[in-house]
Amino acid sequence: NAGVTQTPKFQVLKTGQSMTLQCAQDMNHEYMSWYRQDPGMGLRLIHYSVGAGITDQGEVPNGYNVSRSTTEDFPLRLLSAAPSQTSVYFCASSYSTGVGNTEAFFGQGTRLTVV
Amino acid sequence: ILNVEQSPQSLHVQEGDSTNFTCSFPSSNFYALHWYRWETAKSPEALFVMTLNGDEKKKGRISATLNTKEGYSYLYIKGSQPEDSATYLCAFPNTGNQFYFGTGTSLTVIP
Numbered sequence: 663n664a665g666v667t668q669t670p671k672f673q674v675l676k677t678g679q680s681m682t683l684q685c686a687q688d689m690n691h692e693y694m695s696w697y698r699q700d701p702g703m704g705l706r707l708i709h710y711s712v713g714a715g716i717t718d719q720g721e722v723p724n725g726y727n728v729s730r731s732t733t734e735d736f737p738l739r740l741l742s743a744a745p746s747q748t749s750v751y752f753c754a755s756s757y758s759t760g761v762g763n764t765e766a767f768f769g770q771g772t773r774l775t776v777v
Numbered sequence: 778i779l780n781v782e783q784s785p786q787s788l789h790v791q792e793g794d795s796t797n798f799t800c801s802f803p804s805s806n807f808y809a810l811h812w813y814r815w816e817t818a819k820s821p822e823a824l825f826v827m828t829l830n831g832d833e834k835k836k837g838r839i840s841a842t843l844n845t846k847e848g849y850s851y852l853y854i855k856g857s858q859p860e861d862s863a864t865y866l867c868a869f870p871n872t873g874n875q876f877y878f879g880t881g882t883s884l885t886v887i888p
Contacts, residue, residue: 693874697878703880704879704881705821705866705868705878706878707875707876710874710875712874718874720875721875752820759874760873761808761809762811762873762874762876763809763826764826765826766813766821766868766876767823768820770820
Protein backbone atom coordinates (compact mmCIF):
# COMPACT_ATOMS: atom_id res chain seq x y z
CA ASN A 663 0.00 0.00 0.00
CA ALA A 664 1.79 3.13 -1.23
CA GLY A 665 -0.20 5.72 0.78
CA VAL A 666 0.82 9.27 -0.19
CA THR A 667 3.62 9.55 -2.71
CA GLN A 668 5.45 12.80 -3.32
CA THR A 669 8.00 13.50 -6.02
CA PRO A 670 10.69 14.70 -6.24
CA LYS A 671 12.35 14.32 -2.83
CA PHE A 672 14.87 17.08 -3.51
CA GLN A 673 14.94 19.94 -6.01
CA VAL A 674 17.10 22.99 -6.66
CA LEU A 675 15.59 25.75 -8.76
CA LYS A 676 16.87 29.05 -10.03
CA THR A 677 14.87 32.17 -9.27
CA GLY A 678 12.14 32.57 -11.87
CA GLN A 679 11.99 28.92 -12.89
CA SER A 680 8.75 26.98 -12.68
CA MET A 681 8.14 23.48 -11.48
CA THR A 682 5.43 21.12 -10.29
CA LEU A 683 5.59 19.07 -7.13
CA GLN A 684 3.64 15.87 -7.59
CA CYS A 685 1.41 14.22 -4.99
CA ALA A 686 -0.59 11.05 -5.42
CA GLN A 687 -2.58 8.95 -2.97
CA ASP A 688 -4.12 5.52 -3.43
CA MET A 689 -6.49 5.51 -0.44
CA ASN A 690 -9.46 7.11 -2.23
CA HIS A 691 -9.28 10.10 0.13
CA GLU A 692 -11.42 13.10 -0.68
CA TYR A 693 -9.32 15.64 1.21
CA MET A 694 -5.82 16.54 0.03
CA SER A 695 -3.59 19.39 1.09
CA TRP A 696 -0.16 20.97 0.72
CA TYR A 697 1.93 22.39 3.57
CA ARG A 698 5.27 24.07 3.84
CA GLN A 699 7.61 23.64 6.79
CA ASP A 700 10.02 26.44 7.65
CA PRO A 701 12.45 26.61 10.61
CA GLY A 702 10.75 27.82 13.78
CA MET A 703 7.31 27.61 12.26
CA GLY A 704 4.65 24.96 12.26
CA LEU A 705 3.37 23.31 9.13
CA ARG A 706 1.48 26.00 7.21
CA LEU A 707 -1.36 25.17 4.85
CA ILE A 708 -0.83 26.36 1.27
CA HIS A 709 -3.84 24.98 -0.60
CA TYR A 710 -6.33 22.22 -0.04
CA SER A 711 -8.96 20.28 -1.93
CA VAL A 712 -12.12 18.58 -0.71
CA GLY A 713 -12.63 16.59 -3.90
CA ALA A 714 -11.92 16.43 -7.60
CA GLY A 715 -12.50 19.80 -9.23
CA ILE A 716 -12.58 21.70 -5.92
CA THR A 717 -9.63 23.61 -4.47
CA ASP A 718 -9.27 26.42 -1.97
CA GLN A 719 -6.58 28.59 -0.46
CA GLY A 720 -4.96 27.96 2.86
CA GLU A 721 -2.90 30.24 5.07
CA VAL A 722 -0.01 30.94 2.64
CA PRO A 723 -1.25 30.50 -0.97
CA ASN A 724 0.67 33.29 -2.74
CA GLY A 725 3.06 32.06 -5.43
CA TYR A 726 1.44 28.61 -5.68
CA ASN A 727 -1.25 27.10 -7.89
CA VAL A 728 -3.04 23.79 -7.53
CA SER A 729 -5.56 21.73 -9.45
CA ARG A 730 -7.43 18.51 -8.68
CA SER A 731 -8.54 16.76 -11.84
CA THR A 732 -8.70 13.31 -10.23
CA THR A 733 -9.26 12.02 -6.71
CA GLU A 734 -5.76 10.56 -6.66
CA ASP A 735 -3.57 13.49 -7.73
CA PHE A 736 -3.01 16.96 -6.32
CA PRO A 737 -0.01 18.71 -7.92
CA LEU A 738 1.44 21.96 -6.58
CA ARG A 739 2.83 24.43 -9.13
CA LEU A 740 5.37 27.14 -8.55
CA LEU A 741 5.03 29.45 -11.55
CA SER A 742 8.04 31.68 -10.88
CA ALA A 743 10.16 30.43 -8.02
CA ALA A 744 11.49 32.88 -5.45
CA PRO A 745 14.10 32.35 -2.71
CA SER A 746 11.29 32.83 -0.15
CA GLN A 747 9.82 29.55 -1.41
CA THR A 748 12.84 27.60 -0.19
CA SER A 749 11.21 25.17 2.20
CA VAL A 750 10.20 21.58 2.84
CA TYR A 751 6.85 20.77 1.28
CA PHE A 752 4.48 18.08 2.49
CA CYS A 753 1.41 16.70 0.84
CA ALA A 754 -1.27 15.08 3.00
CA SER A 755 -4.58 13.35 2.51
CA SER A 756 -7.44 12.26 4.71
CA TYR A 757 -10.78 10.58 4.34
CA SER A 758 -13.32 13.08 5.55
CA THR A 759 -14.03 16.66 4.59
CA GLY A 760 -15.76 19.43 6.46
CA VAL A 761 -15.40 18.05 9.98
CA GLY A 762 -11.66 17.44 10.31
CA ASN A 763 -12.18 14.30 12.32
CA THR A 764 -10.03 11.80 10.45
CA GLU A 765 -6.26 11.52 10.59
CA ALA A 766 -4.05 12.89 7.87
CA PHE A 767 -1.52 10.75 6.02
CA PHE A 768 1.59 12.59 4.93
CA GLY A 769 3.95 12.11 2.04
CA GLN A 770 7.71 11.92 2.57
CA GLY A 771 8.28 15.58 1.80
CA THR A 772 10.09 17.56 -0.91
CA ARG A 773 13.06 19.70 0.04
CA LEU A 774 13.10 22.65 -2.35
CA THR A 775 15.91 25.18 -2.59
CA VAL A 776 15.55 28.29 -4.75
CA VAL A 777 18.81 30.04 -5.54
CA ILE B 778 -5.07 32.90 10.96
CA LEU B 779 -5.52 31.00 14.21
CA ASN B 780 -3.10 30.60 17.06
CA VAL B 781 -2.31 27.04 17.97
CA GLU B 782 0.35 27.10 20.64
CA GLN B 783 2.43 24.28 22.00
CA SER B 784 4.59 24.26 25.09
CA PRO B 785 7.29 23.68 25.92
CA GLN B 786 9.17 24.17 22.66
CA SER B 787 11.67 21.46 23.63
CA LEU B 788 12.16 18.98 26.40
CA HIS B 789 14.99 16.71 27.49
CA VAL B 790 14.11 13.87 29.85
CA GLN B 791 15.88 10.83 31.20
CA GLU B 792 14.85 7.38 30.07
CA GLY B 793 12.08 6.16 32.36
CA ASP B 794 10.77 9.62 33.22
CA SER B 795 7.19 10.52 32.50
CA THR B 796 6.47 13.77 30.74
CA ASN B 797 3.67 15.85 29.34
CA PHE B 798 3.17 18.79 27.03
CA THR B 799 0.39 21.14 26.10
CA CYS B 800 -1.47 22.30 23.02
CA SER B 801 -3.68 25.40 23.26
CA PHE B 802 -6.24 26.22 20.60
CA PRO B 803 -9.26 28.51 20.11
CA SER B 804 -12.19 27.26 22.17
CA SER B 805 -14.86 28.43 19.72
CA ASN B 806 -15.99 26.52 16.61
CA PHE B 807 -14.34 23.30 17.69
CA TYR B 808 -14.25 20.41 15.21
CA ALA B 809 -11.39 18.22 16.32
CA LEU B 810 -7.86 18.26 17.69
CA HIS B 811 -5.13 16.13 16.16
CA TRP B 812 -1.81 14.93 17.61
CA TYR B 813 1.03 13.80 15.34
CA ARG B 814 4.43 12.34 16.03
CA TRP B 815 7.24 13.46 13.71
CA GLU B 816 10.56 11.68 13.73
CA THR B 817 13.57 13.28 12.11
CA ALA B 818 13.84 12.57 8.35
CA LYS B 819 10.38 11.03 8.31
CA SER B 820 6.89 12.39 7.79
CA PRO B 821 4.36 13.13 10.54
CA GLU B 822 2.25 10.19 11.68
CA ALA B 823 -1.09 10.46 13.46
CA LEU B 824 -1.29 9.59 17.14
CA PHE B 825 -4.77 10.72 18.05
CA VAL B 826 -7.78 12.54 16.64
CA MET B 827 -9.92 13.86 19.47
CA THR B 828 -13.40 15.21 18.96
CA LEU B 829 -15.32 15.27 22.25
CA ASN B 830 -14.79 17.43 25.31
CA GLY B 831 -13.36 15.24 28.05
CA ASP B 832 -11.99 12.73 25.53
CA GLU B 833 -9.08 10.68 26.75
CA LYS B 834 -7.22 8.49 24.27
CA LYS B 835 -4.39 6.05 24.83
CA LYS B 836 -1.90 4.24 22.63
CA GLY B 837 0.60 2.20 24.60
CA ARG B 838 2.49 4.54 26.92
CA ILE B 839 1.14 7.67 25.24
CA SER B 840 -2.17 9.24 26.19
CA ALA B 841 -3.96 12.50 25.53
CA THR B 842 -6.77 14.49 27.10
CA LEU B 843 -8.98 17.19 25.66
CA ASN B 844 -10.74 20.21 27.14
CA THR B 845 -12.66 22.02 24.40
CA LYS B 846 -14.28 24.55 26.72
CA GLU B 847 -10.97 26.01 27.82
CA GLY B 848 -9.12 25.19 24.61
CA TYR B 849 -6.29 22.85 25.57
CA SER B 850 -5.09 19.30 25.17
CA TYR B 851 -2.36 17.48 27.06
CA LEU B 852 -0.17 14.70 25.70
CA TYR B 853 1.38 12.39 28.28
CA ILE B 854 4.20 9.90 27.83
CA LYS B 855 4.70 7.43 30.65
CA GLY B 856 8.14 5.92 31.18
CA SER B 857 9.83 7.68 28.24
CA GLN B 858 12.09 5.56 26.02
CA PRO B 859 14.76 6.76 23.57
CA GLU B 860 12.50 5.73 20.69
CA ASP B 861 9.96 8.32 21.89
CA SER B 862 12.39 11.06 20.82
CA ALA B 863 10.54 13.04 18.17
CA THR B 864 8.64 16.26 17.62
CA TYR B 865 5.02 16.12 18.70
CA LEU B 866 2.64 18.30 16.74
CA CYS B 867 -0.93 19.27 17.40
CA ALA B 868 -3.30 20.51 14.69
CA PHE B 869 -6.62 22.32 14.87
CA PRO B 870 -8.95 22.12 11.85
CA ASN B 871 -10.73 25.43 11.61
CA THR B 872 -13.98 25.12 9.61
CA GLY B 873 -13.14 21.42 9.46
CA ASN B 874 -10.93 21.81 6.39
CA GLN B 875 -8.26 24.39 7.20
CA PHE B 876 -5.69 22.83 9.49
CA TYR B 877 -3.51 25.00 11.71
CA PHE B 878 -0.49 23.30 13.24
CA GLY B 879 1.42 24.28 16.33
CA THR B 880 5.20 24.61 16.12
CA GLY B 881 5.61 21.37 18.02
CA THR B 882 7.34 20.11 21.14
CA SER B 883 10.71 18.50 20.47
CA LEU B 884 11.29 15.64 22.90
CA THR B 885 14.71 14.10 23.49
CA VAL B 886 14.90 11.06 25.74
CA ILE B 887 18.39 10.54 27.14
CA PRO B 888 19.36 6.88 27.68
